[in-house]
Amino acid sequence: MLVRDRYQEASKYQFRHLSKTIVHWFLTLVAPIAFAQSGSEELREPFRLMQLEVSAGERVSGKLLVNGGVDGVETFIPVTVFHGRDSGPVLSLIAGIHGSEYSPIISMQRLPELLDPQAMAGTVIIVHIANLPAFQGRSVYFGPDDLKNLTRSFPGKVDGTVTERMAFTLSEEIMPLSDYLIDIHSGDGNENLRLSYPAYYAEAGGTEVVDQSRRLAVAFGLETIVQFSGSYSSLDDAIYTSAQSVTRGIPSIDVESGELGVIDDVFIDPITDGALSVLRELGMVAGEPIVPANPLFMSDRARVYSEYEGIWHKNMLVQTGD
Ligand SMILES: [Zn+2]
Secondary structure, eight states: OOHHHHHHHHHHHHHHHHHHHHHHHIIIIIHHHHHHHHHTTTSOOOEEETTEEEOTTEEEEEEEEEOOOTTOOOEEEEEEEEEOSEEEEEEEEEOOSSTTOHHHHHHHHHGGGGOOGGGOEEEEEEESOSOHHHHHHTOSSBOTTTOOBGGGSTTOOTTSOHHHHHHHHIIIIIGGGOSEEEEEEOOOTTOOOOSOEEEEESSTTOHHHHHHHHHHHHHTTOSEEEEEOOOOSSTTTOOSHHHHHHHTTOOEEEEEOOOTTOOOHHHHHHHHHHHHHHHHHTTSSSSOOOOOSSOEEEOOOOOOOOSSOSOOOOOTTSOTTO
């Protein structure tokens, strides 16, 4: 073989080799990217909440760290996030703003077992216990470390005491991701309440927010709906959880179900059923919401203060709800 022929032969070999290499590269590098791209038309972007990342169709539980600040009290907010396979709104469900209100906390432990992110549209953020120090310290209304009420502490402060830092985490990390929000309470350890009801701000947040908040309240499926009056001129004025949320333009409701630290299905089930009904109303899970035919809207609320100091004993002449 002439040198030139050899050279050509070598070139042919190199060309064939190079061709094979290119084909190999294509198959190993380019093709998977192309296939992944055609597959990504079905899979939407992961959902991110602080350090948590949740792929479409997945559920992830984790802790949102609240750093030890001026008071050195470090804690965390336990959450579970369901990121549905299909696109849809983000609904946040918050339990345990008051740490001794157990029926919301138990309901938010049960709800995850009823949700399937593969068959869901949108995203659900479940806050299991917003105020872990109060839960662990078994305190009523107030955090045990700074004696502050979390739902009087919004929007919170990044450099405040632990209750203010928890409020800040909810305001700055959860609320900006939320399209709808439900803040779930019961009567605290000392509170006797009438039967379960949702409540919404009938004047705060603008017409669209009021309409959508009312929609959530009705879709929660209970016969009595409470309307809060008043609105807030700034985020600093909106010290309650749902007031902060509606002032940020997020349709929101409060729910009350339970009392006196009692754990009973009669209080827990209406919360779980109501949350599922709202998920149906928002098109996030299949099915129709349970909507009461003629809910009773209660807007007049009054406080009656005793003229006497002492201990209140249950009066058999006047029952809760009378
Ligand atoms: Zn409460």
